[in-house]
Amino acid sequence: MNKKKLMALAAGLHYSTSDAATDKADSKKTFPIYLECLKPSWRLIIIDFIAILFDALFELLIPFLSGLLIKNGIEGYGALTPQGAPQPIIIGGGFDQPAMYFVWLYGGLMIGCALLAIACQIIGMKLSAVISSDYIERLRNTIFYKAEQFSFSNIGDFPVSKLTTMLSNDCNNIRFFVLMFVRMGFKQSMMATLCFVFIFTQNWLIGAIALPLVAIAFAIIVAIIRKTRPQFIMTQSAIDNVNRNVEEDTEGIREVKAFCREGHMQEKFEKANGDLTDITFSSVSSLNMSGPITTFTINVIITAIQLLGGFSMLYSAQEGGNELWTMFNNGNPLFDAGELSMLTSYAAVLTMSFSFLSMLVQLYSRAQASKERIDRVLCEKIDISYDPKPKTADFDPDSLSSGEVEFKDALFSYLKDPSKPAVGPISLKIPEGQKIGIIGGTGSGKSSLVNLIPRLYDVTQGSVLIAGHDVRDYSVNALRGDIGVVLQSNVLFTGTIRSNICWGKKDATDEEIDEALKVACAYDFVHSFKDGLDTPVVQGGKSVSGGQKQRLCIARAVIKKPKILILDDSVSACDMDTSRRIQENLANTLKGTTVFMIAQRIDSIKRCDKILVLDNGHVAGYGTHEELLKNCRLYAEIDEIQAKGVE
Incomplete structure (x- = not known):
């Protein structure tokens, strides 16, 4: 890590007049610091991204292979000729194979994909843990570097309890978000995107149903995030207050006991702790609404797939078919049993991906609130400038010639x-x-x-x-x-x-x-x-x-x-x-x-x-x-x- 560069970046930041009025720092000013903290891990990030990419691909291959197993193995084995003999399946131009062969083939490939996915997951988890831990270590150091440059006036604006919360709780919120983003954010985003692509290519009608539902759910979740961010900032301030009460009590324990004020200090702590509980409950309750919304949206998509697929195959199997279920697919059923299995599996994967992304959104809301508080330290203008004059024949800025x-x-x-x-x-x-x-x-x-x-x-x-x-x-x-x-x-x-x-x-x-x-x-x-x-x-x-x-x-x-x-x-x-x-x-x-x-x-x-x-x-x-x-x-x-x- 380039310590001098981080210190220079932090020292050069300060609030503008508008920032001070709103007690917020411009995220564009602090972005170079967060980026500089991440730069030393760029090689690990690339390796982690590759591992996650292959993990996602191997996991998405499993539902595809499962669909082929059903279509070419189970359905193929059950298809009968007019004479009642098993129908041989021909693949790739003329090799007759028993249907059981495909069960073993695709089943073996599914097991292989699962093992490879697990290997990639282990690599990705270890790398993401290293990346997030190293990142937050550098960020903590940077915050401490900046605080060490504070004058007595600056220190007055940041009590010990506030700095302690920033270096512990706030940094942990950011660390956990970075950890989950690197570990799950990349993967679930790719899996959700690929699932959508596959669903659209397999059946555009299902895709047309899924896309607006997901867009509406996403818009609702974004609205919830905007509502809860100020509440999480209040939560961190409430944690400051709890820490301040603990600090005052421990530092002044002799005075507390000398004046028999234990009851008073307990009341103060209970009040601070109660405020923290109320604010936390309010913010978490609002944010937790994103989970049910995501689950409901995905369940609707799965239900649509099952209903459309089931009725399509049911009516198309009847003599003469039914235009209601075949007109969208050139007179054929919307999909066969294998495709139905694949679409349902991908919808289930989509459910899991959006559940993880919903959790990531919650973590982002917490991390963003913590970042705004940390930005307040990083953007604090140090009211004492440390720019000595250059050395001359009559003056050396690096030495006091006398004590006058x-x-x-x-x-x-x-x-x-x-x-x-x-x-x-x-x-x-x-x-x-x-x-x-x-x-x-x-x-x-x-x-x-x-x-x-x-x-x-x-x-x-x-x-x-x-x-x-x-x-x-x-x-x-x-x-x-x-x-x-x-x-x-x-x-x-x-x-x-x-x-x-x-x-x-x-x-x-x-x-x-x-x-x-x-x-x-x-x-x-x-x-x-x-x-x-x-x-x-x-x-x-x-x-x-x-x-x-x-x-x-x-x-x-x-x-x-x-x-x-x-x-x-x-x-x-x-x-x-x-x-x-x-x-x-x-x-x-x-x-x-x-x-x-x-x-x-x-x-x-x-x-x-x-x-x-x-x-x-x-x-x-x-x-x-x-x-x-x-x-x-x-x-x-x-x-x-x-x-x-x-x-």
């Missing part, structure tokens, strides 16, 4: 509306190597401001400069590779302590890991574990305490010795002494690193070179601890309240 940071009239709005900023405009220059503390009330814009530095968000207006160059001019790998970040929500990944620390530096040695752990005051507790660095870490880091998790995240950030380090309230779960020691370690170890430390407690940042005080997204004060106590009323109030032990 400057905010130039920087303004950021979550709503993309400069009149409603979350922070700014702010103009501030921080020399390389300074330690900057940031404090302010809840919602004052502390995290929003520092998230602009590594481009977790992009400024709405103004600019953020590092080493004198706009952060948007750097390659994102270079920018974030030289910036260490410990976010407000600390996350550890499933693995070991070693593997989590190595997120900061892939090839870190044990000595480097231990040094980083010492800086973060995590060395002692890590090596108190039986397995040390190889101690398992469960998803989310729930196997360690909150303070331990924070210190491991700090170690992960400092191990790469970044030019800029951002600590977003990253010692809130640590005691004052541990917090003080971490700051001292950072000052001694990362002397040339520019550090931004967000904190709620003044004691955690008062030893910083400068302290930035934010209030409702604006600068309320900037200076040393002593300067702010004199010149910034808000800072002085915070210090006074915290000194009294009041939060």
